[in-house]
Amino acid sequence: MPxxxxxxxxxxxxxxxxxxxxxxxxxxxxxxRLAASAQNALIAALGASAVAAAVLLAALARHDFSFxxxxxxxxxxxxxxxxLTAFWGGQEGSLLLWLLVxxxxxxxxxLTTRRVARDLLAWTVPVLGFVGTFFAFMLxxxxxxxxxxxxxxxxxxxxxxxxxxxxxxxxxxxxxxxVGLTIPFAFAMGALLSRRTDERWIVATxxxxxxAWAFLGVGQLLGAHWxxxxxxxxxxxxxxxxxxxxxxxxxxxxxxxxxxxxxEKRGMLRVWNMVLVALAFCLSIFGxxxxxxxxxxxxxxxxxxxxxxxxxxxxxxxxxxxxxxxxARLPLLRARTKLESLVSREATFLYNNLLLVAxxxxxxxxxxxxxxxDLVRGESSTVSKPYYNFFLHVFGLPLLLLMxxxxxxxWRRASLRALGRVFLWPLGAAVVAGAILLALGxxxxxxxxxxxxxxxxxxxxxxxxxxxxTRARKALGTGTWPGAFSSLVxxxxxxxxxxxxxxxxxxxAIGVAGSSAYQTVREQRLFPGDSMTVAGKQxxxxxxxxxRAPNHLAIRAVVDVYDKGGHHVARMYPGxxxxxxxxQVSNEVAIRHNLLDASDLFLIADQVNANGSVDLKVLQKPxxxxxxxxxxxxxxxxxxxxxxxxxxxxxxxxxxxxxxAEA
Amino acid sequence: xxxxxxxxxxxxxxxxxxxxxxxxxxxxAQNDRLDALSGAEQxxxxxxxxxxxxxxxxxxxxxxxxxxxxxxxxxxAQVGPLRRQAAETMRALExxxxxxxxxxxxxx
Numbered sequence: 123m124p125x126x127x128x129x130x131x132x133x134x135x136x137x138x139x140x141x142x143x144x145x146x147x148x149x150x151x152x153x154x155r156l157a158a159s160a161q162n163a164l165i166a167a168l169g170a171s172a173v174a175a176a177v178l179l180a181a182l183a184r185h186d187f188s189f190x191x192x193x194x195x196x197x198x199x200x201x202x203x204x205x206l207t208a209f210w211g212g213q214e215g216s217l218l219l220w221l222l223v224x225x226x227x228x229x230x231x232x233l234t235t236r237r238v239a240r241d242l243l244a245w246t247v248p249v250l251g252f253v254g255t256f257f258a259f260m261l262x263x264x265x266x267x268x269x270x271x272x273x274x275x276x277x278x279x280x281x282x283x284x285x286x287x288x289x290x291x292x293x294x295x296x297x298x299x300x301v302g303l304t305i306p307f308a309f310a311m312g313a314l315l316s317r318r319t320d321e322r323w324i325v326a327t328x329x330x331x332x333x334a335w336a337f338l339g340v341g342q343l344l345g346a347h348w349x350x351x352x353x354x355x356x357x358x359x360x361x362x363x364x365x366x367x368x369x370x371x372x373x374x375x376x377x378x379x380x381x382x383x384x385x386e387k388r389g390m391l392r393v394w395n396m397v398l399v400a401l402a403f404c405l406s407i408f409g410x411x412x413x414x415x416x417x418x419x420x421x422x423x424x425x426x427x428x429x430x431x432x433x434x435x436x437x438x439x440x441x442x443x444x445x446x447x448x449x450a451r452l453p454l455l456r457a458r459t460k461l462e463s464l465v466s467r468e469a470t471f472l473y474n475n476l477l478l479v480a481x482x483x484x485x486x487x488x489x490x491x492x493x494x495x496d497l498v499r500g501e502s503s504t505v506s507k508p509y510y511n512f513f514l515h516v517f518g519l520p521l522l523l524l525m526x527x528x529x530x531x532x533w534r535r536a537s538l539r540a541l542g543r544v545f546l547w548p549l550g551a552a553v554v555a556g557a558i559l560l561a562l563g564x565x566x567x568x569x570x571x572x573x574x575x576x577x578x579x580x581x582x583x584x585x586x587x588x589x590x591x592t593r594a595r596k597a598l599g600t601g602t603w604p605g606a607f608s609s610l611v612x613x614x615x616x617x618x619x620x621x622x623x624x625x626x627x628x629x630x631a632i633g634v635a636g637s638s639a640y641q642t643v644r645e646q647r648l649f650p651g652d653s654m655t656v657a658g659k660q661x662x663x664x665x666x667x668x669x670r671a672p673n674h675l676a677i678r679a680v681v682d683v684y685d686k687g688g689h690h691v692a693r694m695y696p697g698x699x700x701x702x703x704x705x706q707v708s709n710e711v712a713i714r715h716n717l718l719d720a721s722d723l724f725l726i727a728d729q730v731n732a733n734g735s736v737d738l739k740v741l742q743k744p745x746x747x748x749x750x751x752x753x754x755x756x757x758x759x760x761x762x763x764x765x766x767x768x769x770x771x772x773x774x775x776x777x778x779x780x781x782x783a784e785a
Numbered sequence: 786x787x788x789x790x791x792x793x794x795x796x797x798x799x800x801x802x803x804x805x806x807x808x809x810x811x812x813x814a815q816n817d818r819l820d821a822l823s824g825a826e827q828x829x830x831x832x833x834x835x836x837x838x839x840x841x842x843x844x845x846x847x848x849x850x851x852x853x854x855x856x857x858x859x860x861x862a863q864v865g866p867l868r869r870q871a872a873e874t875m876r877a878l879e880x881x882x883x884x885x886x887x888x889x890x891x892x893x
Contacts, residue, residue: 123789126789126793129793129796133800137804148819149819152818152821153819154816154818154819154820155807156807157819159806159807162803162806162807163803165803166799166800166804169796169799169803241819241820241822244819318827320827320830320831320834321834386838387838388838532854532859533842533845533849534842534863535863536854536855536859537856539856539858540853540854540859543853544853590852591848591852594851594852777834778833
């Protein structure tokens with residue numbers, strides 16, 4: 123079977139080389155059948171990489187330890203679910219997943235855009251093929267999952283922190299996001315190479331970009347929740363370089379999603395959009411480099427590997443190539459209109475773009491500074507939380523405010539009188555909320571109060587947008603209020619889906635501010651019978667319990683929780699798992715959710731001591747569950763924005779078919 | 786091993802057929818030229834995009850006016866140029882359509 127896997131990967135590699143070289147030749151020489159053949163090669167590469175993936179999955183399922191990858195990442199006692207998810211638990215499997223998803227996206231994009239963008243697709247295919255070729259090359263020549271060995275009796279097992287249900291969904295989501303950004307990048311470069319800088323590349327990739335961005339966002343939230351429940355330090359985001367690696371392309375893609383609307387509506391920012399789409403893609407490759415190369419100490423880095431230099435070289439080629447191409451095509455990207463006023467919807471989008479890119483680049487500097495410091499001065503240094511938090515406040519709070527301002531401002535220009543009218547209610551709500559928060563004692567954190575006040579302003583402005591829009595639709599004779607509301611959303615799904623996503627970001631901000639600025643933390647060594655008090659709750663340690671599972675020993679501290687009145691409210695079990703095959707110990711936290719105030723009581727058994735005591739760390743985290751609620755709202759908003767709009771499809775079909783029918 | 790060989794061979798054959806399909810379907814195509822937009826078609830496409838942009842802007846302006854984001858004064862100042870822009874692009878597109886219609890019979 124490993125021979126079949128290797129053969130499938132070599133086939134995929136050859137097909138992708140063909141799609142790149144022959145596709146570029148066909149596009150340059152304008153050979154129709156050859157261009158179609160290159161497109162088919164891209165589709166065939168999906169089949170070949172799927173066969174390779176199937177071989178690896180089968181080897182995992184059969185515990186075939188003659189595959190080095192299977193032996194390195196699984197063991198006989200590992201439950202089947204985790205055995206299969208070990209597909210992406212290691213470097214080689216992750217690269218194979220990258221290739222598989224890329225070929226899937228590429229094939230789907232080719233099949234769905236053949237009609238609208240025939241001429242620019244001819245140049246898009248070689249770009250997709252080039253990216254795919256790199257990953258296939260890595261899999262065939264540098265880091266193959268099909269290396270064989272004399273089969274050992276058992277495997278090394280899977281890292282304990284990866285033995286979590288989130289392992290099944292978090293990495294694939296992130297990969298769908300990372301890899302999905304290849305599609306808008308390839309079409310943008312295809313547009314530049316073919317000199318077709320009209321809006322077809324945007325129309326063709328609109329939904330792909332939105333989907334990739336949504337996957338990346340959901341993937342990060344799932345990762346945050348995973349860290350929260352599994353890693354056992356009481357937080358959900360640690361500014362770990364690899365966490366940042368996913369955040370940076372997401373921020374750049376967010377900026378792109380906003381600025382591309384200005385190009386669609388006003389014909390502006392054409393160069394900027396090319397830069398953003400290239401930046402988002404390069405950052406996604408950089409993210410993969412960070413995760414896979416092991417150059418940075420991170421919980422996500424699996425090992426030092428030979429991939430680093432290859433990835434670095436690939437990133438250099440991408441940066442130089444895209445920069446040169448954009449510069450060469452500058453005359454074709456001239457804006458057709460100019461910004462009419464600094465107080466307009468497009469201006470707020472521009473400010474939002476600048477802040478998003480500034481935040482993204484600031485994080486990038488924080489990630490690469492230790493590398494550069496090591497390289498240039500030979501000193502190892504780290505960029506820690508205060509650096510990131512400072513810039514999050516400097517750029518993030520104005521961004522939050524802009525989410526409230528943007529929807530209230532008209533396109534082109536807005537007069538002071540109109541602004542005064544539309545700002546009245548949201549501003550009033552924010553001021554009242556701020557005063558109430560100060561009166562309630564929330565002033566202990568200035569950033570917290572500012573974040574909450576801005577959040578109320580944004581929520582009020584979003585609510586107002588829905589109310590005013592529904593009223594306007596009803597005035598046009600759209601029957602009932604619910605009818606007017608659904609017609610409002612259905613007629614402009616991207617806008618109102620976007621507002622729902624904004625609401626999700628506000629809930630996220632409230633949750634983050636609440637759980638970080640206002641959290642209570644207590645640590646104490648407890649012997650059986652001892653108790654401690656945290657945020658009005660009394661916690662009594664009763665002793666330890668042990669349970670043996672097939673692949674680990676679970677040790678749990680038994681902790682009873684009582685409320686202020688002395689009533690027993692819960693029994694919680696923080697502890698440790700000792701994994702046999704992996705010879706590692708993991709922290710297993712205990713969390714009690716309070717759905718009424720969205721807070722969590724979070725227990726960590728920091729040390730399980732031989733004398734029968736436990737070092738218990740207790741965190742009371744207010745509003746933290748709003749972060750996970752934000753994830754659900756985010757998915758809802760993204761789905762609204764992504765949902766096909768038949769009216770819009772007809773309009774675009776009419777636009778392009780009318781013009782391109784005789785092309 | 787046999788299964789692997791069969792699957793591998795089937796994969797290779799399927800890939801070759803798929804890649805060669807455009808040539809198998811049309812072994813001797815009369816027109817193997819990849820479609821590309823002529824200069825005139827590119828201008829028409831730009832006009833169509835311009836028309837849609839102007840119409841969308843008009844719709845936005847109407848809606849922003851209704852929801853109170855645009856004052857009556859601003860509305861009056863903006864609606865005229867936008868209507869003119871939309872009308873101009875639509876007229877330009879119609880002219881091109883007419884030119885095309887008149888050119889087609891003369892070719893035949």
